[in-house]
Amino acid sequence: MALPAATLRTGARMPLLGLGTGPGSVGTWQTSTEPIYEAVKVAIDTGYRHIDNAESYAEEQAVGRALREKVGSVVERKDIFITSKLWNTRHHPDDVLPACQRSLTDLGLDYLDLYLMHFPVAWTRGDVYYPKDENGRAILATPDVHFMDTWKAMEKLVDAGLVKAIGVSNFNISQMEEVLTNGRIKPAVNQVESHPYLVCSKLLKCAADNNVVITAFSPLGRPGEESLHGVSPLKDPKVISIAEKHKKTPAQVCLRWQVQRGVVVVPKSTTPARILENSQIFDFELSTEDMETISGLNKDARIVKFGMCDDHPQWPFNGEF
């Protein structure tokens, strides 16, 4: 099954559906990486050809084990799209190449299809992913490293052939525009949180105007967690009613709405039945009215806020998305 794909500015095809591998909530690691190892294998067997990773998820070795079992047998390397992300503690230009090499080693790959700057704020260098002071605030890089300096180091990864494309994540509109204006290589992707309660319509317009593909993380709004104060798009009466009309699940409707507006989705699941369910979104179509109804549910409700560094001038969430 060839899944529909977005075309990046590099000409590469990025499947509209990928498996998300991050933790359920920021800073909460799974006690074992076995579920993600199994999930990646199930996803590839189910037909997924895109896996979304990040160094900070601390799962790349497990993903790498699964890839080694499947790539070369079930799927050729060129037919699977692998993303990773540069973490906040690796923004110093000297740390960018080693961080990328580490992800490549852990994933067992010799190139990444896409490497994203995970967040526009630099934290203190080192191997502690969440360096915090006694008040629980993130310890920022001193001196600060502006994201354009980090970006210039990421451009060299493209030159060296270690990554096919580079992009950003959690960048607001003006930050994305700054990289578009000043980067020698323009960002191919901006990966942001998006679901029916956080539709990001202005960002989508700006991205489309500038040939940037948007990827939505947490496209289901992290069901089962209290992050949205117990409100889940999957329990929204309007989403449920559209789902019933199409004989689909609310999760499938949330994912279909995104891909139908050209947004790549990377839902996370370690449950085989849900990995399958989330892939069955290319055999139905939402009407214009359905699309507008879902977009009208927007509440600008954000789960991932990185509040521990909200005093930093580049903290993105007081800007527009």
Ligand code: A2P
């Ligand atoms: P599980 O891993 O137990 O399947 P998001 O990607 O929006 O952050 O959401 C991730 C969460 O959503 C995971 O906890 C996952 O649980 C759950 N999930 C994934 N797919 C579905 C689905 N189709 N229906 C309900 N919950 C889902």
